[in-house]
Amino acid sequence: MRPEELPEIRHLHLFRDMTQANFEALMASSYAQNFPQGLEMIRQGDPADFLHVVVEGSVELFARWGGREGTMAVVRPVSTFILAACIRDAPYLMSARTLERARIILIPSSDLRAMFRRDPEFSVAVINELASCYRSVVRNAKTLKLRNSRERVASYLLRQSLLAGGVPSYALPVEKRLLASYLGMTAENLSRTLRTLEESGVKMDGARVIITDRAKLNALAQPDTLIDGPDMFANESGSGLPAAGQ
Amino acid sequence: MRPEELPEIRHLHLFRDMTQANFEALMASSYAQNFPQGLEMIRQGDPADFLHVVVEGSVELFARWGGREGTMAVVRPVSTFILAACIRDAPYLMSARTLERARIILIPSSDLRAMFRRDPEFSVAVINELASCYRSVVRNAKTLKLRNSRERVASYLLRQSLLAGGVPSYALPVEKRLLASYLGMTAENLSRTLRTLEESGVKMDGARVIITDRAKLNALAQPDTLIDGPDMFANESGSGLPAAGQ
């Protein structure tokens, strides 16, 4: 592991409050690994042997069933994923693959589980992290159940603009095909939907989003802190596809 | 609070491992309340002042957006709900209403938060509970994204049969209209889908489910432990609509 990576990890909410000695112990048994683009480094169903921390690149979490698959989240530096599976010592519910070349820290989940029995501050941090992840997935389920695809696209586009500070124009952080999968629709349907959204205050230019009438877009998306997140502005990732603890 | 209720609560995973003194302290500041049928006792967006424990009756967790609403879960005795909101000291993401006359224990969330800083065993229990709830919602999101409504109905019916011990016939634990909402479809669509499922090995007689060809139903539902849950057989609720910690 590189020396400059440790402070970054230490800085995560999850590890911020534990004692230095415990942090070092945890890191001592961990190691870093580089993955090429497009590599599936976690397969759903595998035992959760390691907590993963992305320090470089980006990772897609996705799920498969039968022949179909769907994107559940995109994880960007610096954040962890599949925490819940590690804690439960249970199989991963999602698969993970690199979207680009990525560098990942692997923390043995047995050490992790031992640690929150030893460091009370750490267990409080884990509690907060998990509660936060839980709420994030609930929001996700809400948007899937309560909004149709057009509304999901509109609120996604609006949210991204707000995350960037309310800018009228920005570039999509992910490919459209991935975005479609994340929003639970086909690439074709997303493409068409984006076209028709020109009447509703937002226009595309390639991967560039241009909000032409925020009021109209707002009226369609009906943003709601109980779905789109109040911590919208606190999201460090910038992918717009929330990180997840699994 | 009734004397016979305390052991039931104490028996929950969440409270099982804490010290007796701490448990008593927590219960001392809590109180029980009876609600009539159909009462909305939690509105999404309200501050999460109390962890709720259902000791009698049943409670529907649902979400609203715009004019629409959807059932997220049904909670049955004895289990808790909206744990995550209490921990984060954040607004409820879901509303709750009684499906029938219910008795609920209310535990002040500030006491709860103070407690897991004082009782390490309790914080480990909270961690496990949250991780478990998280995985349950992820499974839910997976089924929504990866299966169509017909497949969701089929796997629900099959899962219920397995929960009841693999019986060929059982009664639906909830009204069809509620089930439809939980499965993310309209009541009309569920009704029609149930009709067409007769070709696929399951038949309805009112609220009674009769599995006529388990192999056929299996082929359609393609049950998967990473969606339908490995702890299927450990679920104490029996509603089939998983309890949730929010």
Added chain:
DNA sequence: CGAGCGGTTGAGGCATGTCAAGAGTTGTGG
């Protein structure tokens, strides 16, 4: 340059929602 890939567009079809009506059931009040 040609293959591969992401993105777009069109045509067509199936899945699902909407609206409306009616049967059966339950609960309530006269």
Added chain:
DNA sequence: CCACAACTCTTGACATGCCTCAACCGCTCG
């Protein structure tokens, strides 16, 4: 005890959302 209201469930007709298949464009990269 009956009559009525309210509700669930079902069914039909219809509209539409969304997917599938196929073709094509433009870009990137070997």
